[in-house]
Amino acid sequence: MPNTTPRAADTYSPLYFLAALGAGGLAVTFFMYLMFWVPHPGRPVPIFEDIVAAFRTGTPVVQGMIVVAMAGIAVFAVLHFKSLFWNLRQYGALRKTDAFRKIKTSNAETQLLAMPLALAMGVNTGFILGLVFVPGLWTVVEYLFPFAMIAFLAIGVLALRMIGDFLGRVLAKGGLFDMTAHNSFAQLLPAFALTMVAVGFAAPAAMSTAPLVQGISLVGSTFFGMAGIVYAVVAAITGFNAMLHYGTARESGPTLMIIVPLLTVLGIMALRQDHGLHVSFDAHAQAADTLVFLTRMLSVQVVFLLLGLAVMNKQGYLSSFVFGTETSPGSYALVCPGVAMSVMLQFWINKGLVANDLVAKFSTGYWALTAIALAFQVAMIWLVFRLNRRHFGQPRGGMAVPAE
Known part of the structure; x- marks a missing residue:
């Protein structure tokens, strides 16, 4: 007889967009190898030609x-787009149901922001694929930047409209937002979506040589970055207050670490903006300033990482939702902090420590520190495949409906 056991993913939730987000983030962690270990003179990022040259002249290790x-x-980009397209189909079906209208009238409405968040990651992932696998891309890249900014602007407008619907509903009349269900950092998801748009919008500031393109990139990324920061501050303060009153919602434990990826994308946005200001606007950031900036960001990330792990340990989250029998689409939120720590550590080591001659590149100390970033990466690879098996591994058994 055919196996009709339903998969966890058959009970669809917009939070499954985080599965696509995590896969795209892992593709970025592999790009960090090329970013910092392959020479790319005269360019802020490595391209296909740099990679080929390094392969031809490099040692077997290289x-x-x-x-x-x-x-x-390649593997995680395919996994990202496969998950993204699946989610878009499921999301389209969900919009036609009463369950979607129920989501739109509850605190869970902000879960819908996982969709523009994953879309923004999709554009970033596509750009990485172009840099790594398309010969000659750099010769036409200036023509691509306007289209990239238009794409991020469209995603940003979509995110703002969704946020406007939510805030317009809950702020126009009191009593429509359940503070007892606000006992997590789940409401920071809109801020994460806005900052993901911001970091993508900032890419032309770092890579373009046209002052007008860099200027538009600087302005657009600053707007979405600041909007994300404002939203994050308000949601974090009110959410922490609710957690003090009601404790942390058990299934939302991973959201306590959402600050980690949020700060990584803001940090990369700032570095991209600094590069653009240096190239075309005669503003020069010192290497020591970058070290201090990245160290401050990393310090805050470590604090929230420890906070999240402490709370989840007390609640037995990992033993239930990762190693146990319970499933929750919110489990995919665990991937984002680990990926973000891996990426931020790579920037901190190379743009902070190495750039200030505190650690020699490719020395024993360098690899000892880099091993920490690689450990986060390997752990998140394992986690993605484990969660995918738990949520998508069983045959489809019924109609997909959203989780409560």
């Missing part, structure tokens, strides 16, 4: 690293 990096990017 060649192996390049193969692993390109394979990792």
Whole structure:
């Protein structure tokens, strides 16, 4: 007889967009290998030609690293887009149901922001694929930047409209927002979506040589970045207050670490903006300033990482939702902090410590620190595949409906 056991994913939730987000983030972690270990003189990022040159002249170790990096990017980019398209189909079906109207009248409405968040990651992932696998892309890249900014602007407008619907509903009349269900950082998801748009919008500031393009990139990324920061501050303060009163919602424990990826994308946005200001606007950031900035960001991330792990340990979250029998689409939120820590550590080591001659590149100390970033990456690879098996591994058994 056919196996009709329903999968966890058959009970659809917009939070499954986080599965696509995590896969795209892992593609970025493999791009960090090429970013910091492959020479790319005269360019802020490595391109196909740089990678080929490094492979031809490199040692077997370098060649192996390049193969692993390109394979990792390809595998997780495919996984990202596969998950993204599946989610878009499920989301379209969900919009036609009464369950969607129920979501739109509850605190869970902000879960819908996982969709523009994943879309923004999709554009970023596509750009990485172009840099790594498309020969000659850099010769036409200036023509691509306006289209990229239009894409991020469209995603940002979509996110703002969704946020406007939510805030317009709950702020126009009191009593429509349940503070007893606000006992987590789940309401920071809109801020994460806005900052993901911001970091993508900032890419032309770092890579373009046209002052007008860089200027538009600087203005657009600053707007969405500041909007995300304002939203995050308000949601974090009110959410922490609710957690003090009612405790942390058990299934939302991973949201306590959402500050980690949020700060990583804001940090990369700031570095991209600094590069653009240096190239075209005669504003020069010192290496020491970058070290201090990244260290401050990393310090806050470590604090929230420890906070989240402490609360989840007390609640037995990992033993239930990762190693146990319970499932929750929110479990995919665990991937984002680990990916973000891996990426931020790579920037901190290379743009902070190495740039200030505190650690010699490719020294024993360098690899000892880099091993921490790689450990986060490996752990998140394992987690993604484990969660995918738990949520998508069983045959489909029924109609997809949203989780409560």
